[in-house]
Amino acid sequence: xxxxxxICGKIKxxxxxxxxxxLIMGILNVTPDSFYDGGKxxxxxxxxxxxxxxxxxxxxxxxxxxxxxxxxSDPVSVHEEMERVIPVIEKLKDFPIPISIDTYKxxxxxxxxxxxxxxxxxxxxxxxxxxxAEIAKKYDTYLIIMHIKGxxxxxxxxxxxxxxxxxxxxxxxKQSDYALEKGIPKDKIIIxxxxxxxxxxxxxxxxxxxxxxxxxxxxxxxIGHSRKSMIGALLGGVAPEERxxxxxxxxxxxxSKRVDIIRVHDVKPHFELRKVLESIL
Numbered sequence: 001x002x003x004x005x006x007i008c009g010k011i012k013x014x015x016x017x018x019x020x021x022x023l024i025m026g027i028l029n030v031t032p033d034s035f036y037d038g039g040k041x042x043x044x045x046x047x048x049x050x051x052x053x054x055x056x057x058x059x060x061x062x063x064x065x066x067x068x069x070x071x072x073s074d075p076v077s078v079h080e081e082m083e084r085v086i087p088v089i090e091k092l093k094d095f096p097i098p099i100s101i102d103t104y105k106x107x108x109x110x111x112x113x114x115x116x117x118x119x120x121x122x123x124x125x126x127x128x129x130x131x132x133a134e135i136a137k138k139y140d141t142y143l144i145i146m147h148i149k150g151x152x153x154x155x156x157x158x159x160x161x162x163x164x165x166x167x168x169x170x171x172x173x174k175q176s177d178y179a180l181e182k183g184i185p186k187d188k189i190i191i192x193x194x195x196x197x198x199x200x201x202x203x204x205x206x207x208x209x210x211x212x213x214x215x216x217x218x219x220x221x222x223i224g225h226s227r228k229s230m231i232g233a234l235l236g237g238v239a240p241e242e243r244x245x246x247x248x249x250x251x252x253x254x255x256s257k258r259v260d261i262i263r264v265h266d267v268k269p270h271f272e273l274r275k276v277l278e279s280i281l
Contacts, residue, residue: 014098014118016061016142018220021278022255024270025100025263026059027226030084031068047088055097058271061119062095063263064088064112065102069123069197071156071229078107089115100144106131113139123197124148125175133182144190144222145175149198159198165210168193172217190261192222196230204230208250211257220260225250227265248273256281 016023030047054062066084067076081103092099093116100119101112106129109120113135119142122132126145136143147168149159161167172191179189193207193214204225214221225231231246232238238246244266251270254262255277264270 016098016220018260022259022274023060023261024058024267024274025061025063025222025261026054026057026267027263027265028054028062028064028088029068030064030066030088044087044091048091051088051092051095054267055095057267059097059267061098061100061261062092063100063102063119063121064092064117065121066108067103069152071152071196073152075152078105081105081108082111086111086115089117092116098142100142104128104132106135109135110139113141118142119144122146123152123194125171125194126178127175130178133179133184136179136188137183140188142188142190143179143184144192145172145179146192146222146224147171147194147197149194152197155198159200159203161203164199164203164206165213168207169213169217172214172219176217176219186219189219190222191217191219192224195223195225196228201230201233208253211254211259222261222263223254223259224263225254226263244269252277 028047028050051062064085066081085101085108089099089101089112098119099117100121101109101117102121103109104122104124109132120132120136121144123146125147126132133143149155176189176191180186191214195204195207211221226247227240227243231243231250232240235243235246247264248269251262251264251273255274262270
C-alpha cells in the first residue's frame with residue numbers, strides 16, 4: 001500500500017488567496033480515457049503517487065476527476081464515477097492543499113465534500129445538475145462555474161456564436177446570479193470561460209485576447225488550456241504528448257495577465273515558470 005507523505009496537519013476550510021499570484025491547479029484524472037493522461041492514474045496506488053508528485057512539485061490546488069469530458073466522450077454513471085474518485089479522495093482527506101472535485105453530478109460532489117473536498121469544479125456551469133449549487137452551499141465550498149456549449153459528446157460539432165465573448169459573459173452572469181440566489185457567498189464563486197468546450201480555435205483565441213472583459217464580472221478567473229487541441233492546432237497538429245511547450249507559452253501569457261488560476265497537467269514546469277515571471281512582473 002502506498003501512503004501520502006503529509007507535509008502539514010489537516011487544514012479545514014482552506015481559503016484561496018486571490019490577487020497575489022496565479023494559483024496552479026494540478027490535474028489528477030482517475031479515468032481510463034482522458035485525452036492526455038487517461039489510464040495513467042486510474043489505479044489507486046498510481047493516483048496517490050501522482051497526488052504526492054503534484055503536491056511536491058508546487059501545486060496550490062489538486063483537481064480530481066473521474067469522468068473524461070474530452071470532445072466526443074460519453075458520460076459515465078454516478079456509481080462508476082464514485083468508484084473512481086471517492087477511494088482516492090478518502091485517502092487524501094488530510095491533504096495539505098485544497099482538493100477540488102471535477103464533477104457536474106451533485107451526488108459525486110456531495111460524497112467528495114463529505115471527505116474534505118473544498119472546491120466543486122462544474123464543467124457544465126450548473127446546467128446538467130442545478131443541485132450542485134445546493135451542495136456547494138451546504139458544505140461551504142468554492143464553486144467553479146464553467147461555460148460549455150452543448151455536451152462533451154457534441155460540443156465540437158460546428159459550435160457557433162454571434163459574439164463569443166459577450167455570449168459567454170452573459171451565461172456566466174446568469175449562472176453566477178443563480179448561485180448567489182442559492183446562498184453561495186460571492187467570494188466562493190470562480191468563473192471559467194471554458195477553453196475548448198464548444199469552441200473553435202478562433203473562439204478560444206478571442207477569449208484569451210479579451211480576458212479583461214471577463215474581469216468585469218468581478219469573480220476570480222480560472223483558465224484550463226493545458227495540452228488542449230488549441231495548442232496542437234497552433235503547432236501544426238502535434239499530439240497531446242508534444243504540447244507542453246505550447247501550453248507553457250499560453251500559461252506565461254495568462255500569468256502576465258494576472259489570471260487567478262491555471263489548471264494544468266504539468267505542475268513543476270509551471271511552478272518554475274511562475275517563479276521566474278513573478279521576479280520580472
